[in-house]
Amino acid sequence: MSGTADKPRIAYQGEPGANSHMACDLAFPDMVALPCATFEDAFAAVAGRGIVPGQHVRRADQAERAMIPIENSANGRVADVHRLMPLAKLNIVGEFFMPIHHQLLAPKGATLGTIRTVQSHVQALGQCRGKIRELGLRAVIGEDTAGSAAEVARAGDVTRAALASTLAAEIYGLEVLARDVEDTPDNTTRFVVLSRDSSWAPRSGGPTVTSFVFRVRNIPAALYKALGGFATNGINMTKLESYQLDGAFTATQFYADVEGHPEDAALARALDELGYFCEELAILGVYRAHPFRSRQSAAPRT
Known part of the structure; x- marks a missing residue:
């Protein structure tokens, strides 16, 4: 039987629709993106073993690669990633830069006048401070962007909004109240691609x-x-x-x-x-x- 079960997998931290999910699809369209609840889980999926005490990895949760955000042009480094890389004993085999555009999402029926709070990953909230202040919203820290979108969709509360991607809006059936609300137009995240493979790129062939x-x-x-x-x-x-x-x-x-x-x-x-x-x-x-x-x-x- 053919299909996604036959394809190699690339792990990312977050729910379906996260920016890391989009990066996986853009950089590795022939791989299946595997959502992981935490960075530890994403690292462990590639390592094939737990990297923190008490962690276990089933074969069904393993992947050949991981797409991990390491820094953002507006908000600096991503916490925990530098600490986890040596623990996991994985190798960086590539990098990917992706422009980040945050959408203000809310359930159907909501408007800019009804929303009172906005939920997202702390990095996303920091990258959209200007719009949050302009609308007078209370920021609520969520585990990740897409997970926040999923929570807001489940609640169906027109006073609650989320900052997430257009892919998350499609997946969770949310309305886009405002597009590209990040503070800087050149907002970019650098991802590293991790593997168990320790092979280096050849000396010749490019920078x-x-x-x-x-x-x-x-x-x-x-x-x-x-x-x-x-x-x-x-x-x-x-x-x-x-x-x-x-x-x-x-x-x-x-x-x-x-x-x-x-x-x-x-x-x-x-x-x-x-x-x-x-x-x-x-x-x-x-x-x-x-x-x-x-x-x-x-x-x-x-």
Whole structure:
């Protein structure tokens, strides 16, 4: 029997109709999108095992890939993703940039005059502060955008609205009261594609991104010295973020993205120098840069 059961699956966090669901359909139209309640569940679906205590993964809930939002141009990084990647021991095999457009959705019969609250994921609420203030709505934090749309649809209350996608409006039968209500027109989310496969993109064939996590040794100016090799070797570091490990202020891990391939001589030297000052260094992935990066670099600055 043919059909979706024969197709590879790609996991995402959220309900059907979430922005991550749309990203899966756009980037991997030949794969079946698998909704997962939490980021832990999405990571575990690909890892094939639980990544937090007490978690179990049935074969029916497993997937070959995961589409995970890692940062948004308007609202910064997505909480928990950086922490979960090393725990899951998955590899970044690609990236995808998607413009994010939020729609103000409500049950049939509702109008801009009847709604009093708006529910969505905290990231979406933060990206639409202007419209929320303009309409005088009370923001209600939901687990995700599509899940909020589903809740509002089930309630059928004309005083309640949700911020979600056009796909969510179609799935849950909601009216679009206002379109594209995000504060900035260039609101974009970067997703990473995760896999159990640890293979790197070939050195030739186009621009490459290398992502890694590291923890520096406890010596004076260790971070400054560790990063010096990237400057002296002319490596462009496009992302550097820190986060605490296990809630301890003394244990800081760093996540970084750099342009280039570890087999390039300059990046190899920089990584060698970094490793000398590190207690831990792990490459999370070497993958093709999404075309959005070159388009963004070519855009005129204002």
